[in-house]
Amino acid sequence: DNYEITVTTYTRASSCQADRCEIEINYGDGSPTDTIKRTNGGPCPTTQGCEDNSCNFCGEIFPGNPDIKINIYRIQHGFPGPGIYKISVDDPNRNADVVNVPNSVNTSFYIETYLYISPFGGVNNSPVLDFPPVDVACANLLFEHNPGAHDPDGDSLVFSLLPNRGAGGALIPDYSFPNNVPGCTSSTLTINSSTGLLSWSTPVCCPQGGTSPEEEEFNVAILIEEFRNGSKIGSVLRDMQIEVDCECKNDPPVIFAPSQLCVFAGEIIDTLISATDPNGDNVTLTASGEPLSIANSPAEFIQPTTGDSTVSSIFHWETNCMHVRNNSYNVIFRAEDDNAIVPLVDYHTLGINVIAPRVKNPIAVPEGNNIILTWETSFCNATGYQIYRRIDSSGFNPGNCQTGLPSGTGYSLTETCSNVTGNTYTDNNHGAGLVHGQKYCYVIVACLANGSENVVSEEFCTELINDIPVITNVSVFVTDPLNGKDSIMWAMPKQLDTLNQYHPPYQYKIYRSDGFNPALIFSGQTSSNTKLALTDTFFIDTLPLNTFGKSNTYKIELWSNGSLVGSTTNASSVFLSSAPTDNALNLSWEEHVPWSNSKYFVYKKNPAGTFDFLAGVSVQNYKDTGLVNGEEYCYYVRSFGTYSSPGIIDTILNNSQIHCNRPYDNVPPCRLDSLDIQADCNLFQNTLTWNNPNNKCADDVTGYKIYFTPLFGGEMSLIETINSSVDTSFLNRNLTSIAGCYSVSAIDTNLNESTRSDSVCVDNCPEYELPNIFTPGEDGKNDFFRPFPYKFVESVNMQIYNRWGQLVFETTEPKIMWDGKNFKSKKMCPSGVYYYVCQVHEIHLSGIETKVLKGYFHLLLENGNGGQQNN
Numbered sequence: 001d002n003y004e005i006t007v008t009t010y011t012r013a014s015s016c017q018a019d020r021c022e023i024e025i026n027y028g029d030g031s032p033t034d035t036i037k038r039t040n041g042g043p044c045p046t047t048q049g050c051e052d053n054s055c056n057f058c059g060e061i062f063p064g065n066p067d068i069k070i071n072i073y074r075i076q077h078g079f080p081g082p083g084i085y086k087i088s089v090d091d092p093n094r095n096a097d098v099v100n101v102p103n104s105v106n107t108s109f110y111i112e113t114y115l116y117i118s119p120f121g122g123v124n125n126s127p128v129l130d131f132p133p134v135d136v137a138c139a140n141l142l143f144e145h146n147p148g149a150h151d152p153d154g155d156s157l158v159f160s161l162l163p164n165r166g167a168g169g170a171l172i173p174d175y176s177f178p179n180n181v182p183g184c185t186s187s188t189l190t191i192n193s194s195t196g197l198l199s200w201s202t203p204v205c206c207p208q209g210g211t212s213p214e215e216e217e218f219n220v221a222i223l224i225e226e227f228r229n230g231s232k233i234g235s236v237l238r239d240m241q242i243e244v245d246c247e248c249k250n251d252p253p254v255i256f257a258p259s260q261l262c263v264f265a266g267e268i269i270d271t272l273i274s275a276t277d278p279n280g281d282n283v284t285l286t287a288s289g290e291p292l293s294i295a296n297s298p299a300e301f302i303q304p305t306t307g308d309s310t311v312s313s314i315f316h317w318e319t320n321c322m323h324v325r326n327n328s329y330n331v332i333f334r335a336e337d338d339n340a341i342v343p344l345v346d347y348h349t350l351g352i353n354v355i356a357p358r359v360k361n362p363i364a365v366p367e368g369n370n371i372i373l374t375w376e377t378s379f380c381n382a383t384g385y386q387i388y389r390r391i392d393s394s395g396f397n398p399g400n401c402q403t404g405l406p407s408g409t410g411y412s413l414t415e416t417c418s419n420v421t422g423n424t425y426t427d428n429n430h431g432a433g434l435v436h437g438q439k440y441c442y443v444i445v446a447c448l449a450n451g452s453e454n455v456v457s458e459e460f461c462t463e464l465i466n467d468i469p470v471i472t473n474v475s476v477f478v479t480d481p482l483n484g485k486d487s488i489m490w491a492m493p494k495q496l497d498t499l500n501q502y503h504p505p506y507q508y509k510i511y512r513s514d515g516f517n518p519a520l521i522f523s524g525q526t527s528s529n530t531k532l533a534l535t536d537t538f539f540i541d542t543l544p545l546n547t548f549g550k551s552n553t554y555k556i557e558l559w560s561n562g563s564l565v566g567s568t569t570n571a572s573s574v575f576l577s578s579a580p581t582d583n584a585l586n587l588s589w590e591e592h593v594p595w596s597n598s599k600y601f602v603y604k605k606n607p608a609g610t611f612d613f614l615a616g617v618s619v620q621n622y623k624d625t626g627l628v629n630g631e632e633y634c635y636y637v638r639s640f641g642t643y644s645s646p647g648i649i650d651t652i653l654n655n656s657q658i659h660c661n662r663p664y665d666n667v668p669p670c671r672l673d674s675l676d677i678q679a680d681c682n683l684f685q686n687t688l689t690w691n692n693p694n695n696k697c698a699d700d701v702t703g704y705k706i707y708f709t710p711l712f713g714g715e716m717s718l719i720e721t722i723n724s725s726v727d728t729s730f731l732n733r734n735l736t737s738i739a740g741c742y743s744v745s746a747i748d749t750n751l752n753e754s755t756r757s758d759s760v761c762v763d764n765c766p767e768y769e770l771p772n773i774f775t776p777g778e779d780g781k782n783d784f785f786r787p788f789p790y791k792f793v794e795s796v797n798m799q800i801y802n803r804w805g806q807l808v809f810e811t812t813e814p815k816i817m818w819d820g821k822n823f824k825s826k827k828m829c830p831s832g833v834y835y836y837v838c839q840v841h842e843i844h845l846s847g848i849e850t851k852v853l854k855g856y857f858h859l860l861l862e863n864g865n866g867g868q869q870n871n
Contacts, residue, residue: 130288138248178218205246252344262401274312275335289331321380356454369433382446384417417447437643468566484547551575574656670697685733776820
């Protein structure tokens with residue numbers, strides 16, 4: 001892919017050494033360094049003295065400062081394919097005497113940009129920087145600067161301050177930020193990450209050798225990163241110069257403008273922007289930002305506008321749907337006075353949010369068990385709509401610029417944009433049907449092609465027509481595994497057409513199921529009636545029924561003259577269960593009901609056999625503490641609920657079954673945190689010590705379990721159980737290897753075991769030394785060549801050679817025990833010098849480690865009967 005690269009530098013016009021007809025560039029793709037020629041300005045005059053005729057273009061003088069030249073270099077380059085490329089320019093062109101850059105005249109000037117090429121990322125352009133990286137500050141006055149950055153593609157920009165870079169992008173040794181120069185520290189230097197406004201409060205000058213300078217120069221770097229859909233897609237590093245006037249007698253102008261505007265697409269912005277100079281100097285007002293340069297209906301601002309001490313101009317923008325996006329537009333206004341000695345500047349950022357108008361005229365109409373939603377098509381041609389639903393009204397009213405639906409409103413997403421592309425939607429609860437008796441409320445959010453959301457619609461509500469019975473109660477009447485009883489209640493329909501469509505006799509049929517399954521088993525019915533009567537809305541299920549070990553679910557059907565009118569939603573009883581623990585029971589309960597339960601009341605059986613109120617909670621669990629392990633405790637829970645529709649019983653109370661359980665100690669002691677080890681290589685033993693957790697978090701620890709592994713990271717095995725809580729040490733002795741790791745757990749009276757402690761490890765201290773003389777024979781003194789001392793050695797690979805290099809003995813036995821005889825001929829070897837190579841396999845915590853010993857020794861025979869051996 002071919003990309004056009006533009007590099008802009010600012011140099012002193014009076015410095016011939018700083019002028020460049022061309023600069024070098026590194027593309028970051030492995031290709032050789034290239035040169036870019038300057039492309040701006042007219043032909044170079046031969047009388048300038050700085051350039052020869054080899055320069056086709058001479059650059060341009062910066063407006064307002066004849067000693068600053070703008071140089072623009074352009075080139076096109078083809079990159080090999082997708083990837084991230086660091087494009088950089090490195091030039092030994094930094095000014096001398098920069099206060100915060102040591103030895104600045106010999107420190108390279110470095111800038112870079114990161115180019116992200118991705119087949120999925122789309123077209124991308126680097127940010128455009130409208131304001132030059134050269135600005136003037138007054139000592140002891142607030143200094144502000146803005147690079148005037150905006151992104152041609154509408155990507156989000158994030159700004160940060162970085163140290164300037166030297167040759168190759170390396171950090172400059174002893175660099176300091178301008179506000180933190182050693183011996184000259186001033187106050188804060190910050191940059192607004194969203195607007196790019198750099199603030200220095202306040203610059204100071206640093207006397208050199210006791211002399212106060214007239215002007216000082218500081219450098220700082222600004223990193224501008226691009227983000228699209230939350231992912232970084234590029235960055236630009238700008239190197240900036242701040243000139244501080246140490247004897248400044250001027251004050252900067254002040255801009256008066258709003259900081260934030262929010263409009264719906266299609267609205268027109270007409271905002272007065274003005275600036276005033278406190279010293280009466282002329283002021284020039286300019287503006288920069290994406291709204292002024294976009295192709296579709298750009299904003300208008302007459303500029304530059306100059307006035308005598310005061311100036312103003314109208315910012316005008318006719319917005320439309322093409323301007324809608326999630327991130328705001330920034331317009332940066334710049335006011336500069338024409339003070340003859342030190343011209344100063346003020347900056348102001350106006351953030352503008354353009355959002356899509358909210359969905360209008362939403363309507364909800366009930367139809368059977370469904371609700372049909374309709375609305376006007378979005379003004380900005382939405383790609384789809386998000387449907388949110390909740391039971392009952394929330395009262396949520398979004399702010400002017402609040403797009404989408406925040407958390408905490410109680411609304412749940414019912415349908416996503418991709419599933420709702422028209423201006424109508426039928427809510428059937430994804431096939432399950434909605435519940436009679438509830439008030440359903442909705443809001444709608446339109447979605448646009450670029451991922452933007454608009455302000456949510458107004459909240460609109462409705463409820464299903466009350467033309468079927470509504471179940472209100474399923475309460476356990478008798479708790480028993482065989483002869484239990486449930487009481488069921490319901491509200492009769494209020495809008496049933498009993499004159500024309502549904503004729504008497506009327507009858508209710510009750511259906512039941514085990515647990516929380518849909519009710520399918522016929523459980524009973526009311527008698528036939530010539531009219532719907534309130535007395536017919538209560539039923540006690542007396543069939544052989546288990547209310548002890550499970551819940552039961554019910555529904556009621558209404559029949560008219562032998563035809564089914566409709567049925568209620570399924571509703572279950574409250575089912576209570578518990579989990580025993582140490583001196584406590586963790587109660588929890590569950591119910592599947594169409595109404596909303598907001599409170600639960602827990603009751604506990606007293607010694608007299610009746611139940612006392614224990615607690616009221618809004619969640620479906622409760623922990624009863626302070627109990628005696630092994631004793632039985634009994635409870636039931638009463639739920640408190642309502643329907644959101646008016647006219648239906650507004651206090652719905654239902655009891656769970658009576659549930660009993662016994663707490664027991666299943667809580668392990670806490671983890672040991674004080675395990676220590678003392679190793680003794682000479683005594684071949686390890687001593688473990690720890691603290692008794694009964695002193696910390698338990699009261700029934702009865703002993704400990706000791707775990708061990710001989711290898712670091714190996715699997716632990718139980719090696720000892722201690723049946724005493726006060727015995728907090730363990731001696732592991734008579735070991736062949738002390739290497740290994742230990743861990744200890746605590747056990748209590750119920751054999752609950754704590755998690756194991758952190759392991760403690762110890763390594764061996766192997767020894768293996770060989771003598772330099774031995775006297776074989778049969779006098780019982782030093783008759784064998786053997787190591788002394790040796791310990792923690794698994795095996796060896798020992799070879800002994802005579803002076804002619806012939807192998808006379810070999811073994812893998814660590815004790816060696818060579819009697820001086822040739823292992824092949826079985827004859828005694830003659831006196832002399834013998835050489836050995838011994839691989840010693842030492843036992844360590846990490847496993848077997850090998851070291852190699854090489855040396856020689858003297859074999860001495862005295863009168864054929866051996867002799868004295870010395871080490």
